[in-house]
Amino acid sequence: xxxxxVLKVLGAVLGLGFLMACSLVSxxxxxxxxxxxETGAGRPICSECHTTDLSKGSLKPYAALDHTNDFVKxxxxxxxxxxxxxxxxxxxxxxxxxxAGKAPMKPAIRLSDRPDRMAPHRGDYMTLHRMEGKxxxxxxxxxxxxxxxxxCRVCHR
Amino acid sequence: MKRHTHVALLATLMxxxxxxxxxxxxxxxMAEMWKSEVPGFKKDTYxxxxxxxxxxxTKLGSDNLSLHLFGWGxxxxxxxSQTEPNRAGGYLSFGYLQYRFNQANAELKAGRFTVSQSxxxxxxxxxxxxxxxxxxxxxxxxVGKPVxxxxxxxxxxxxxxxxxxxxxxxxxxxxxxxxxxxGVSYLQxxxxxAKDLNPPSLVDYTRKQMGADVVLTPLSxxxxxxxxxxxxxxxxxxVAEHDYTATVKLGxxxxxxxxxxxxxxxxxxxxxxxxxxxxxxxxxxxxxxxxNITWNTPWSVIAVADYQHMHRETYGDVSKAGGELRWANxxxxxxxxxxxxxxxxxKTKVVDSAVPFRSLSYGEARAWAMASKGxxxxxxxxxxxxxxxxxxxxxGLTNVYxxxxxxxxxxxxxxxxxxxxxxxxxxxxxxxxxxLLRAEYRFGMASKGGR
Numbered sequence: 001x002x003x004x005x006v007l008k009v010l011g012a013v014l015g016l017g018f019l020m021a022c023s024l025v026s027x028x029x030x031x032x033x034x035x036x037x038e039t040g041a042g043r044p045i046c047s048e049c050h051t052t053d054l055s056k057g058s059l060k061p062y063a064a065l066d067h068t069n070d071f072v073k074x075x076x077x078x079x080x081x082x083x084x085x086x087x088x089x090x091x092x093x094x095x096x097x098x099x100a101g102k103a104p105m106k107p108a109i110r111l112s113d114r115p116d117r118m119a120p121h122r123g124d125y126m127t128l129h130r131m132e133g134k135x136x137x138x139x140x141x142x143x144x145x146x147x148x149x150x151x152c153r154v155c156h157r
Numbered sequence: 158m159k160r161h162t163h164v165a166l167l168a169t170l171m172x173x174x175x176x177x178x179x180x181x182x183x184x185x186x187m188a189e190m191w192k193s194e195v196p197g198f199k200k201d202t203y204x205x206x207x208x209x210x211x212x213x214x215t216k217l218g219s220d221n222l223s224l225h226l227f228g229w230g231x232x233x234x235x236x237x238s239q240t241e242p243n244r245a246g247g248y249l250s251f252g253y254l255q256y257r258f259n260q261a262n263a264e265l266k267a268g269r270f271t272v273s274q275s276x277x278x279x280x281x282x283x284x285x286x287x288x289x290x291x292x293x294x295x296x297x298x299x300v301g302k303p304v305x306x307x308x309x310x311x312x313x314x315x316x317x318x319x320x321x322x323x324x325x326x327x328x329x330x331x332x333x334x335x336x337x338x339x340g341v342s343y344l345q346x347x348x349x350x351a352k353d354l355n356p357p358s359l360v361d362y363t364r365k366q367m368g369a370d371v372v373l374t375p376l377s378x379x380x381x382x383x384x385x386x387x388x389x390x391x392x393x394x395x396v397a398e399h400d401y402t403a404t405v406k407l408g409x410x411x412x413x414x415x416x417x418x419x420x421x422x423x424x425x426x427x428x429x430x431x432x433x434x435x436x437x438x439x440x441x442x443x444x445x446x447x448x449n450i451t452w453n454t455p456w457s458v459i460a461v462a463d464y465q466h467m468h469r470e471t472y473g474d475v476s477k478a479g480g481e482l483r484w485a486n487x488x489x490x491x492x493x494x495x496x497x498x499x500x501x502x503x504k505t506k507v508v509d510s511a512v513p514f515r516s517l518s519y520g521e522a523r524a525w526a527m528a529s530k531g532x533x534x535x536x537x538x539x540x541x542x543x544x545x546x547x548x549x550x551x552x553g554l555t556n557v558y559x560x561x562x563x564x565x566x567x568x569x570x571x572x573x574x575x576x577x578x579x580x581x582x583x584x585x586x587x588x589x590x591x592x593l594l595r596a597e598y599r600f601g602m603a604s605k606g607g608r
Binding site for chain 2: 028074
């Protein structure tokens, strides 16, 4: 009997908690899952079309999502805060070109017909990594510290 | 994850695509061939074939349910090109079901996916969810098993990997309408402390991190982005990382950016599954600062000048400076770029017993162009790295270069074939010639830009 009472109380608490949680959810409709038009070639400047309004997903000016030189090189903050905004234009596999977890070839070979794209490790990076790794190994860690390090282990056992 | 679990997961996900009303399939088939000439050794010929395949199936019985798959397989047709002992290999990069709610930008994911809303980028077999809350708040979280690369010899996987049995994390953010956002996040990888392992380990590889991220736009021309990450594991509490970037827009054409970063390797690399590399200098500290100026000229030229100063307590100081020019015509049928950087390591301490000063100094120059006309596309890309003579890694070389040419043909709307030819020299292989054939195809109704 005591067990049933505990379960009822627990159920009531969970139910109330669920209702409270639901009441906290934003009533705003979700933004479009897919950008209605294909973007053109090259790096898009979102603010060219979205001139004054805020991005519905990120509540930031569209200019904050412009694919400028800085944005392309340091997009991790946007990926942390506004991943849904990225997903409205980029298919999930776009990120996988560089952030695949484990890759059969370096991005620079995969994208060797796209010299306009930022692809890590162009040229003979096997030599260069001995220097860049000493300058700042934390830049290696993002991709090779947790995964995609099979080749690293050949020497760094 | 075991192989049969992989197969079951893949079969389930693949069969689910049959329910999709809109299915996009995209793939790239690549056949490579290269010859390496290493002095003193026989010439090797490598011919690996690689298949990338992705599927996005939407409207799986409901407008909100979708499936996303991406992976690759590879086989060597002649000499082994990989470091693994097998001629064939493959990997499921991600495979998950996603449900997007019509309200609050809420979504749920289940399967293998990558999360970036916490203190790092994590690949997880598990579930995740996010939603917007009233008052500008957002909340997200994930739980599952971390996807970690296997070591070459599994018998050498000892307790450090054993600790990576379970991963979870989440983030709470708050947005205000002027574009500012602050967030706090937490991530834990591993449930057992080193002392609780059987047998107990002296080294603890459990990772517990707390993060705080911010973007502020106090003025319409000024924004500040950054984050701080703390390691909060027992007996290892400390700041793992500060990384902040400020951007100022001067008119409509010029942008000035400044960055400061500080990383403590003991706390930042705490959860690595490659400790032989990332935990060899645990007491080291990195400090870096720099910036760049970008000028979007009225003549479709983008000019960037950048500078970066890096300091490591063990190796000393390195300064890197350079610039880049990009130009594209209005139709973007012709683009070209050129740039160069110089890394000056004159203030480095002795890097190791065999390497004198200046061993980290080098210069790099790169130029590229790409054009398209009708169904044809063409690109060329050349890169030159010039090192100091005193660098012992180079086997007597000072100039290392690579040139790549690519010719493509858009056979149909959905199919493009291209061929690349590259030639270069490296300190290991004096001459390396590489050929690559690529077929890219994409079928389906759903459209996404950016690919």
